[in-house]
Amino acid sequence: MKVSGKTHKYGDNVDTDVIIPARYLNTPDAQELAKHCMEDIDAGFAARVRPGEIMVAGRNFGCGSSREHAPLAIKACGVACVIAATFARIFYRNALNIGLPILECPEAAAAIKAGDTVSVDFDTGVITDETTGQTFRGEPFPPFMQELIAAGGLAAYRRARA
Amino acid sequence: MAMTMTQKILAAHAGLPEVHAGELIMAKLDLVLGNDITTPVAIGEFPKFGRTKVFDKSKIALVPDHFAPNKDIKAAQQCACMRSFARAQRIENYFEVGHDCGIEHALLPEKGLVTAGDCIIGADSHTCTYGALGAFSTGVGSTDMAAGMAAGETWFKVPSAIRVELTGKPGKWVSGKDIILHLIGLIGVDGARYQSLEFAGPGIRRLTMADRFTIANMAIEAGAKNGIFPVDQPCLDYLKAHGAKEPRIYAADRDAVYERTVRIDLSTLKPTVAFPHLPENTRPIDRVGRVAIDQVVIGSCTNGRIEDLRIAAKVMKGRKAAPGVRCIVIPATQRIYLQAMEEGLLRQFVEAGCVVSTPTCGPCLGGYMGILAKGERCVATTNRNFVGRMGHVESEIYLASPAVAAASAVVGRLAGPDALARRPARRAARKSSHK
Structure with a gap:
């Protein structure tokens, strides 16, 4: 699977409170959550983002609360992939479980600039910054995770193995 | 192969003689x-796992605490959704508002639902x-959580560990909160x-x-998968007093491998505060400068236990919250609320000009019961001081212990209990509250 799109860039320690503020957690509806995605760190994001675009961030992306509403909101905005130097562990698990593609790649996270067009090949883990021509190799998922993603998330994976 | 305490518990629950860091189990x-x-x-995901019944109705705990008592119609719908699922599934550990309820992480140990050696996940x-x-x-x-409710098992990547070696005796006002904030300041939020x-x-x-609960509670604020203490007599006494199941005691092997060791001499610590907007932005209380405040919150899963309320009440005794400071006290469970009432703590808080709330997570995550306006500053015994966590995106949260929070409420700015030495308590405080 390949995706390609314009990037939105953020710094280190983007926490789940800024990805989706708790004041909007009175609904589990992903489309409703998407309207407020990144509101406290980038107020215009939800209106600006286009389907297929890519989020790039620094270390410890998704730290803090375990709210699955955070990857749900990002996915419902149409974001095709999140590339970060590192992910907080609960966010990492949640993103895989709901089928939001994510890749850890510190080099790509440092070099890619906001607005660059980036393509990601999930089969090889290769990230290409089409704007600058640079390529990076993302951390490949272990086989178990690849099966989980291929199945379309945890529920589908567990059902297939039941 | 030598294992850490965590690895031993995971191995036992995976039915394996040993596990190693990085292994998926x-x-x-x-x-x-x-x-x-x-x-x-x-609940929305649960049917997708192909089950109609939870794996064991005695091994699931559902706690309405974040936006409960219901803060608005949408929150009420969410609580109603959980309530009807609990009824339909005959969940044994559902804790309704008012009926022995409380903040989940204070409530579950209090109800004896957790014992040593358990393997637990929580959403x-x-x-x-x-x-x-x-x-x-x-x-x-x-x-x-849905997968766990359906199957009673889940996958884990076995973690490596950092050994945190604690020595020395903490000073008078140094609590579990100061220790964990100091540790997060040392190693960072990841x-x-x-x-x-x-x-x-x-x-x-x-x-x-209580110190240990607070420390383990904020392990996540250093990015940790878990934080764990060895089982000793005080722990066993706690389990027994709360009617917990028979403990299964695991100890790290002497030659267990750690990524690194962090040593903390507790006698060198001072009351510690985390400045906005990350828990790692820590400063000892004597280096906080002058920070005027608008609100104080004493409560949460981190610091809403009876010991926390006792310390706060002791600091505030005979004193009043400074004019213009709104001090909100939230006992974490109904049992703690009752105990605080019986010990006279609630009266002390009310007479000191605080409000006392029913148990709720409310303000900690900016839900309700103490939302901050633009530019306002709050000293909170909660666990996160992220941008906008407690309200307006331009508000500020200073994380601290109950002692520091109570002292700050009295002084009207960020301050430790020692600052009150210059402000002797007034025995006639009660008279001044009736003008």
Whole structure:
């Protein structure tokens, strides 16, 4: 699977409170959550983002609360992939479980600039910054995770193995 | 192969003689927890796992605490969704508002639902609190919670560990909160990412169980998968007093391998405050400068226990919250509320100009019961000071212990209890409250 799109860039320690503020957690509806995605760190994001675009961030992306509403909101905005130097562990698990593609790649996270067009090949883990021509190799998922993603998330994976 | 304490618990729950860091395992669960924010999403996912019934109705705990008592219509719908699922599934550990309710991580140990050696997941990041009781417990998302409710097992990547060696005796006003804030300041908010924090050393016996709950609770704020304490007599006494199941005691092997060791001499610590907007931005109380405040919150899963309320009441006794400071006290459970009432603490708080709330997570995550306006500053005994966490995106949160929070309420700016030495308590405080 390949995706390609314009990037939105953020710094280190983007926490789940800024990805989706708790004041909007009175609904589990992903489309409703998407309207407020990144509101406290980038107020215009939800209106600006286009389907297929890519989020790039620094270390410890998704730290803090375990709210699955955070990857749900990002996915419902149409974001095709999140590339970060590192992910907080609960966010990492949640993103895989709901089928939001994510890749850890510190080099790509440092070099890619906001607005660059980036393509990601999930089969090889290769990230290409089409704007600058640079390529990076993302951390490949272990086989178990690849099966989980291929199945379309945890529920589908567990059902297939039941 | 030598294992850490966490690895031993995981191996036992995976039915394996040993596990090693990085290994993916499937482990049996002793308890699956959810709250009114995360459970509705899990209930939506649950049928997709191909089951109609939960794996064991006695091993699931559902706690309405975040936006409960219901803060608005949407929150009421979420609580109603969880309530009807609990009824339909005959969940034994559903804690209705008013009926022995409370904040999940204070409530579950109090109800004896957690014991040493347990393997627990909860759809709440502060599920790591139960490491204080020698259990492996970690926060997950709603889909993992749904999977756990359906199958009674889940996958884990076995974590490596950081050994945190505590020595020395903490000073008068140094509590569990100061210790964990100091540690987060040392290693950073991702210093233990994907790892266990395994506490060790002779300093542990100086810590009350309340201190240990607070420390384990904020392991997540260093990015840790779990934080865990060895099982000793105070821990066993706590388990017995709360009617917990028979403990299964695991100890780290002497030659267990750690990524690194962090040593903390508790006698050198001072009351510690985390400045906005990350828990790692810590400063000792004598280096906080002059920070005028608008609000104080004393409560939460981190610091809403009876010991916390006693300390706050002791600091505030005979004194009043400074004019213009709104001090909100939130006992974490109904039992704590009653105990605080019987000990006269609630009267002291009210007479000191504080409001006392029913148990709720409310203000900690900017839900309700103390939202901050633009530019306002709050000293809170809660666990996160992220941008906008408690309200307006331009408000500020200073994380501190109950002693510092109470002293700050009295002084009207960020301050430690020693600052009150210059402000002797007035015995006639009660008269001044009736003008």
